[in-house]
Amino acid sequence: KFLKPGVIHHTIFDRIARETRKFQLTLAFVDQRPSQIDEEVYSQIANTFVMHMIDDKDIKRVVQTLPDSKKWRNVISGLQKRHCFVRGDAVAVPSIIEVLDYKDEVTLRNKLGIGITLSETLKKIEKSDVTKLEDD
Numbered sequence: 236k237f238l239k240p241g242v243i244h245h246t247i248f249d250r251i252a253r254e255t256r257k258f259q260l261t262l263a264f265v266d267q268r269p270s271q272i273d274e275e276v277y278s279q280i281a282n283t284f285v286m287h288m289i290d291d292k293d294i295k296r297v298v299q300t301l302p303d304s305k306k307w308r309n310v311i312s313g314l315q316k317r318h319c320f321v322r323g324d325a326v327a328v329p330s331i332i333e334v335l336d337y338k339d340e341v342t343l344r345n346k347l348g349i350g351i352t353l354s355e356t357l358k359k360i361e362k363s364d365v366t367k368l369e370d371d
Contacts, residue, residue: 249273255279268293269296270296277296282321282324283297283320286314286318287315287318289312294311294312297311317333319333319334
């Protein structure tokens with residue numbers, strides 16, 4: 236692995252990870268073991284997308300900068316299929332999102348509101364509990 240401590244410093248990824256923000260660049264990578272990523276490289280990550288994890292070291296690495304990390308550890312270890320924990324600059328607060336199934340076109344179109352007329356959309360809004368959207 237090229238992101239492991241001791242290895243990363245001998246690759247171009249070390250410099251890229253440390254200096255991308257200077258050049259307004261974004262580095263994206265996928266790794267199943269965040270606990271094995273070099274500490275300096277991990278500290279440069281602006282956003283994290285996490286699927287279900289069970290390894291305690293990996294979960295600890297993901298939640299180490301979050302307030303109430305114990306709560307988030309339980310959330311991550313309990314993530315269901317097609318759900319993702321997101322934290323970082325891309326979201327205002329750490330969140331759980333549902334990953335849509337792009338193979339099931341009918342459900343996808345319904346969830347995205349594709350092909351629904353304006354009147355159908357307004358009826359759905361009328362039936363929904365809009366009080367959840369009101370400020371306290």
